[in-house]
Amino acid sequence: MSETILELKDVTKVYPGVVALNSVSIHVRRGEVHALVGENGAGKSTLIKTVSGAIEPTDGTIIVDGKEFRSMTPSLSKENGIGVIYQELNLVEELSVVDNIFLGEYILNGIVLDRGKMQKKARDLFEKLNIKIDPNALICDLSVGYKQMVVIAKAVSQNTKILIMDEPSAALTTSESEAMFQLIATLKKSGVTIVYISHRLEELFQIADRATVLRDGNYIDTVDIDKTNKAELVKLMIGRDLDETYPERSEPQTEEVILDIRHLCGNGLRDVSLQVKKGEVLGLGGLIGSGRTELAEILFGAAKKDSGQIIFKGQESHVKCPTDAIDQKIALIPEDRKLHGALLHLPIDENITMPILKRISRFSVINRGLEKQTVDKYISALRIKTPSVTQLVKNLSGGNQQKVVLAKWLSTDPDLIIFDEPTRGIDVGAKHEIYQIINDLVAEGKTLIMISSEMPELIGMADRIVVLSEGRVTGELKREEFDQEKILKFASTIDDSENNDVAENKERLQ
Amino acid sequence: MNYKDSSIGGFLKKYAILLVLIALIIFFCVRAPGFTTLGNLFNIARQVSTMGIAAVGCMFVLLIGGIDLSIGSLVAFINIVCAVFLARLKLNIPTAVIICLLLAVGIGALIGVLVTKLHIPPFIATLAFMSILSGVALTICKGLPISGFPTAFKILGQGYVGIVPVPVIIMIVVFAIGAFILNKTIYGRYFYAIGGNEEAARLSGIKVQRIKIAIYALSSLFAAIAAILLLSRLNSGSPQTGDGFEFNVITACVVGGVSISGGSGRISGVIIGVLIMGVLSAGLIMINVNEFIQMIIKGIILCIAVGVDYAQKNSKKRKILTNQTA
Numbered sequence: 102m103s104e105t106i107l108e109l110k111d112v113t114k115v116y117p118g119v120v121a122l123n124s125v126s127i128h129v130r131r132g133e134v135h136a137l138v139g140e141n142g143a144g145k146s147t148l149i150k151t152v153s154g155a156i157e158p159t160d161g162t163i164i165v166d167g168k169e170f171r172s173m174t175p176s177l178s179k180e181n182g183i184g185v186i187y188q189e190l191n192l193v194e195e196l197s198v199v200d201n202i203f204l205g206e207y208i209l210n211g212i213v214l215d216r217g218k219m220q221k222k223a224r225d226l227f228e229k230l231n232i233k234i235d236p237n238a239l240i241c242d243l244s245v246g247y248k249q250m251v252v253i254a255k256a257v258s259q260n261t262k263i264l265i266m267d268e269p270s271a272a273l274t275t276s277e278s279e280a281m282f283q284l285i286a287t288l289k290k291s292g293v294t295i296v297y298i299s300h301r302l303e304e305l306f307q308i309a310d311r312a313t314v315l316r317d318g319n320y321i322d323t324v325d326i327d328k329t330n331k332a333e334l335v336k337l338m339i340g341r342d343l344d345e346t347y348p349e350r351s352e353p354q355t356e357e358v359i360l361d362i363r364h365l366c367g368n369g370l371r372d373v374s375l376q377v378k379k380g381e382v383l384g385l386g387g388l389i390g391s392g393r394t395e396l397a398e399i400l401f402g403a404a405k406k407d408s409g410q411i412i413f414k415g416q417e418s419h420v421k422c423p424t425d426a427i428d429q430k431i432a433l434i435p436e437d438r439k440l441h442g443a444l445l446h447l448p449i450d451e452n453i454t455m456p457i458l459k460r461i462s463r464f465s466v467i468n469r470g471l472e473k474q475t476v477d478k479y480i481s482a483l484r485i486k487t488p489s490v491t492q493l494v495k496n497l498s499g500g501n502q503q504k505v506v507l508a509k510w511l512s513t514d515p516d517l518i519i520f521d522e523p524t525r526g527i528d529v530g531a532k533h534e535i536y537q538i539i540n541d542l543v544a545e546g547k548t549l550i551m552i553s554s555e556m557p558e559l560i561g562m563a564d565r566i567v568v569l570s571e572g573r574v575t576g577e578l579k580r581e582e583f584d585q586e587k588i589l590k591f592a593s594t595i596d597d598s599e600n601n602d603v604a605e606n607k608e609r610l611q
Numbered sequence: 612m613n614y615k616d617s618s619i620g621g622f623l624k625k626y627a628i629l630l631v632l633i634a635l636i637i638f639f640c641v642r643a644p645g646f647t648t649l650g651n652l653f654n655i656a657r658q659v660s661t662m663g664i665a666a667v668g669c670m671f672v673l674l675i676g677g678i679d680l681s682i683g684s685l686v687a688f689i690n691i692v693c694a695v696f697l698a699r700l701k702l703n704i705p706t707a708v709i710i711c712l713l714l715a716v717g718i719g720a721l722i723g724v725l726v727t728k729l730h731i732p733p734f735i736a737t738l739a740f741m742s743i744l745s746g747v748a749l750t751i752c753k754g755l756p757i758s759g760f761p762t763a764f765k766i767l768g769q770g771y772v773g774i775v776p777v778p779v780i781i782m783i784v785v786f787a788i789g790a791f792i793l794n795k796t797i798y799g800r801y802f803y804a805i806g807g808n809e810e811a812a813r814l815s816g817i818k819v820q821r822i823k824i825a826i827y828a829l830s831s832l833f834a835a836i837a838a839i840l841l842l843s844r845l846n847s848g849s850p851q852t853g854d855g856f857e858f859n860v861i862t863a864c865v866v867g868g869v870s871i872s873g874g875s876g877r878i879s880g881v882i883i884g885v886l887i888m889g890v891l892s893a894g895l896i897m898i899n900v901n902e903f904i905q906m907i908i909k910g911i912i913l914c915i916a917v918g919v920d921y922a923q924k925n926s927k928k929r930k931i932l933t934n935q936t937a
Contacts, residue, residue: 446803
């Protein structure tokens with residue numbers, strides 16, 4: 102048995118216009134907990150997808166326990182003892198714990214299920230892993246933390262030698278995470294190798310042996326955890342000059358508050374208060390699920406608030422649905438362009454005028470001339486590259502799709518524009534154009550709220566940054582205070598008030 | 612409306628159903644002498660007129676990704692109610708017709724409310740109404756036909772303007788209204804948007820629930836017009852009038868290229884789909900294929916039409932996926 106259980110050799114993955122992985126080589130040692138860190142878009146997910154067989158690398162070799170592969174398939178990866186736990190837990194909510202663990206791998210007695218045997222195996226497994234869950238409980242009755250454990254147990258039951266975990270702690274509370282760390286320790290003792298991806302750097306120092314840092318698809322370094330610290334890891338993760346790639350913009354002039362949010366609760370928010378000044382770009386930082394998108398949804402009327410006040414342009418705003426928001430001149434450019442932003446099956450022109458059809462029609466009959474004027478104006482203003490306005494949006498590149506979504510919202514002539522991940526999944530050139538458009542909008546006097554998980558983008562584009570964590574505002578930074586480490590620290594501020602819930606859950610299950 | 616599908620595949624598909632229609636007509640010309648006489652063609656047009664009228668409403672429902680199984684029972688229900696109004700309550704014709712149409716709009720809106728507010732899947736909500744409306748119709752007439760209408764009522768279903776039957780004219784008007792709504796008004800845009808991606812449509816400021824309720828109301832309204840024309844043509848109200856009607860209407864839409872999963876379809880396609888169903892019914896009778904065999908043939912056609920729709924969707928999806936990951 103060699104020391105290395107999993108080796109990636111010069112693995113490259115090229116998407117059109119983007120090199121997601123650039124000749125990355127990694128050695129994972131047998132029985133270690135190997136962390137994989139990097140910013141969003143660094144290539145972590147792509148890397149594990151090549152190992153799990155979800156995608157085929159363009160070039161390179163994957164060596165599992167001495168066996169060389171050019172590429173993997175999901176079944177090949179499973180056969181070779183690789184198990185992957187994704188953020189979305191793939192469990193059947195209506196079935197019991199036992200049924201989920203043996204789903205697809207049922208133990209049969211003749212042609213009927215051998216429930217007794219499956220239950221016994223599940224109990225043995227739980228005992229070995231020191232998990233205290235009733236195997237007959239339904240998945241939908243379990244908390245996220247316990248569901249996570251069921252998923253891990255399921256992977257272990259399938260003779261997994263290498264367990265890859267993609268941000269397993271993202272949705273867990275502190276005590277749930279602690280329980281998971283113990284489980285990881287148990288697994289490690291029993292000889293399972295773990296590849297662990299996380300944005301919460303603190304926890305790596307608790308569980309990992311080594312960490313590999315990726316940046317922009319490149320391998321940067323592999324470090325021993327006990328010989329490094331958080332600051333060094335962050336430096337390795339970011340490692341580039343930030344300011345150069347962002348176009349210059351003059352400071353906002355006014356002190357006039359256009360949006361005043363007071364004690365907002367609901368949709369995952371817990372007492373959020375913040376102010377936005379007219380003509381500024383307010384950056385919202387935080388991890389996925391921290392409440393940034395949830396706040397945007399409430400402001401835009403896509404979700405309901407439970408309590409709190411929103412004062413917009415000096416008046417209390419009662420936005421109940423997106424239609425109200427459009428009338429009040431609020432626009433939301435959503436995070437998921439393909440799912441929420443664009444109507445992919447419709448042509449460019451119909452996408453752009455969708456929110457303003459009422460304004461360009463008379464007795465509900467669309468004024469085609471007026472429509473064409475509007476569409477032409479934005480196509481040239483935003484330089485949307487297309488042979489024809491009747492081109493279906495799904496046939497456009499990511500950057501051009503995003504510009505169509507932008508055009509659609511600019512056509513409503515908004516005063517407040519909320520950008521949720523404005524440059525996700527688009528190439529560098531188009532990103533730069535979007536930044537320029539953002540600056541032009543500010544110059545026109547528009548107010549912007551920009552949500553971004555890309556730290557450099559947030560720092561490069563915002564006038565002020567408010568950081569959220571677990572539905573609360575955990576920090577606010579002025580331009581001169583911008584600092585990635587500070588933002589990361591605020592973003593991973595964890596609130597422990599939920600521990601009681603977990604304890605209750607434990608009692609109920611035992 | 613030149614955008615719904617501008618690819619070569621879409622072009623072929625569009626003309627494929629037209630070619631099927633032409634092939635069917637040629638086939639019946641050869642096999643059934645007298646098929647192409649003017650009289651017979653008008654006869655076919657009159658036969659399909661009720662199906663065509665209801666198909667426009669059905670198409671709207673399919674466009675937004677819904678389905679309306681209650682069309683046939685609504686026809687039976689309105690048929691009986693209108694018959695009662697005319698024969699028993701002796702209401703005058705316009706009053707009876709208008710009350711019937713309003714009643715239908717109310718029922719359709721109620722279905723729409725169940726679908727949007729209570730989140731009952733359209734399949735179930737309309738299946739329930741299929742049973743409810745049939746039951747109410749049968750209860751009112753106790754299973755027996757109702758007749759004895761004023762003679763003027765005949766004009767709607769049996770009259771002619773020149774040589775063109777009145778129901779055919781009404782069908783043409785309904786098709787024109789449908790095309791106008793879909794191609795010229797903001798509502799047409801909303802229908803396609805909702806059918807393609809309901810959440811994105813909502814986030815574009817479209818009041819999705821209202822539109823959906825209105826569409827189910829429209830579907831019932833068009834079905835009610837068909838019901839009144841059928842009542843006039845047969846000159847007798849019968850709870851069996853709507854039997855199999857929803858099947859023919861939905862099949863006509865799907866054969867005409869309206870996607871069962873919503874978001875795409877054209878009025879021109881629906882017109883051809885309706886004509887294909889009409890030509891098949893009339894032609895098969897003329898070459899002595901009985902009604903039972905016809906049911907088998909139409910069922911097979913529905914499967915083929917939906918299969919073709921999904922096959923095309925999947926190949927498109929695969930193309931998009933490979934484009935993205937290649």
